[in-house]
Amino acid sequence: MAAARRRNSHVQRQRACADSLAEFVERSPSSFHAAAAVADHLASAGFARVEERDEWPAEPGDYVLLRDGAVVAWRIPEEIDDTAPFAIVGAHTDSPGFRLKPSPDRVAHGWRQLAVEVYGGPLLNSWLDRELRLAGRVSLTDGSTRLVQTGAIARIPQLAVHLDRQVNSEGLKLDPQLHTAPVTGPENGPDARSIIAAAAGVEAEDLVAWDLALADTQAPAFLGSDETMLAAGRLDNLVSVHAAMRAIVDTVPSGVIPVIAAFDHEEVGSGTRSGAAGPLLEQVIDRIQDARAVSPSHRARALGASWCVSSDVGHSIHPNYPERHDDGARPIAGGGPILKVNANQRYASDARGAALWAGVCSNAGVTTQPFVSRNSIPCGSTIGPITATRLGVSTVDVGIPILSMHSAREVCAIADAHALERALAVFLAGGWPEHA
Incomplete structure (x- = not known):
């Protein structure tokens, strides 16, 4: 009886997450709307809006910055060491x-x-x-x-x-x-x-x-007799933006400074003032440390201990085209978030990142699946390698598996969206494995 109640409660939480995601997609027909929707949601949760042209507050608190179609939010705990690492989740607001x-x-x-x-x-x-x-x-x-x-x-x-x-x-x-x-x-x-x-x-x-x-204009819709799949436009990559937005609100950070950064223009290379290849995240981190009067030496130590989780969608195995996927890595929708690996550095994951993600998922109570492309079909890329290059921060690429990527309407499992949110919440709270 208790197990049944726990299962029902878990299913209800999954559906609540999916309902929230569907509403977020409806409110976000463009990158500008998505960034504004994140800022509005966080403001309603108590995050203070800051403007680039203003002096930023030095005191601990929760803050959000909007730049065009990008948004960055962070939380400064009451007591935090000058060498405390940043726990960064990166995503993107634009779609093809x-x-x-x-x-x-x-x-x-x-x-x-x-x-x-x-x-x-x-x-x-x-x-x-x-x-x-x-x-x-x-x-x-x-x-x-x-x-x-x-x-x-x-x-x-x-x-x-x-x-x-x-x-x-x-x-x-x-x-x-x-x-x-x-x-x-x-x-x-x-x-x-x-x-x-x-x-x-x-x-x-x-x-x-x-x-x-x-x-x-078509609204998101739940599919299947048990409504366990969600069909909607712009799941790439609003599903990650939504998960990060909700996760940082639920986070009680321990020894880290949690940051979420949802960039624009990922689909066209990220090379803009609001893209991951631009200076936005670096500027925010610098100004956070300036406001806290952190010394250059302590800044370097903090970044050296920091991690970025680059969250973007990946391909679920397509049942009608199984030959297009790698034989040894066939993620299934509903099987949990994915770890994205590419030897040619189209993704930033390495062994250390894989260990971090495995530990975070374990601490969150969710399963994870590997994703690697078939050798004859090169994969796309993400903001992960760009962020790692700009900041020198250890980075791991993750996401959830979907079908119909880059279609006007994509499909994901609601269980994966909820599991990603749970994992990101643990990561942003500093629930990393030892020696991460």
């Missing part, structure tokens, strides 16, 4: 898809369309025949910016099978320039600037520029 061009309108053959540019490496076909919205940030003539999102205004229509008789036998071939411009209606309909201005609540002439993405 499409961005609106500066000249946003196209008119062709009686149809009004949006001029868009491919962002990152999306599965182009997954964006076809979906009701799409615009979401992101606009700049106004008064110098201000604001977040905007429209309703369902666009669709990328697929060519009918009658006009492409070979599509099912020879495969769909899409030219990114010719075949992916979304239709918004007949050519006498409203132009893009009018649509954006209406969503922003301003006049069209008030708009100066925008950072806007296409986003799917």
Whole structure:
């Protein structure tokens, strides 16, 4: 009876985590919305907002900084040594898809369309025949910016099978320039600037520029008779951002300074002021130590003892394409978070990192699975190697296994999302194995 109650309680916690994740995805159609949603959630949990142009407080407390589509949060315990290590969780807020061009309108053959540019490496076909919205940030003539999102205004229509008789036998071939411009209606309909201005609540002439993405309007959905799978857009990598956001709130740090950093632009190389290859995290750590009056020697010692967990999704074995996966590493959705390893340093994990992650997962009571790519199919990369290179901090790459990565709609097991959150909470609290 007691075991059944414990199981029911565990399932309820998994579902509560998944419900929260689904709501977070709904609130985060762009990287700017995701970063703002994290900052708002943490502010409601008592984190104080700090601005880059202000003097930062020296006293212990919980703090959050927003920079464009990135967000960093940290907690300074009441009593902490000058050489205390940082426990850093890194993730990213952006996803592959499409961005609106500066000249946003196209008119062709009686149809009004949006001029868009491919962002990152999306599965182009997954964006076809979906009701799409615009979401992101606009700049106004008064110098201000604001977040905007429209309703369902666009669709990328697929060519009918009658006009492409070979599509099912020879495969769909899409030219990114010719075949992916979304239709918004007949050519006498409203132009893009009018649509954006209406969503922003301003006049069209008030708009100066925008950072806007296409986003799917379909809500997240739970799959299966027992609803143990979650289908949604942007799980890569909002699932990690969400887990880190919740984990740092639940953390009672012991001997460490917990930090979460959700960067933008990972899908296009991270080389921006809000990306992992930029100075954001290094600047935050420097200013934390400046505010605490930590000496250069103690700073170096603190970073030398610090760890970064780079959390991003990986591939679950695909049951229809098992030959595309490594024979010895076949992570399954629902089998727990993954440890990502690559000999060519596309991931930053090494033996020490593997030991750290194994210990953290053990302390959290969750299982972990190895992930390595097939030799003939090179893997992608993450912020892990970038963060390790910029800061010199020991780094390990982890995540959860999903299906349909880089699709407009991806799928994960809710058990994995919950297990990742639990493991990150232990890591951020300093629950590391001895000699980590």
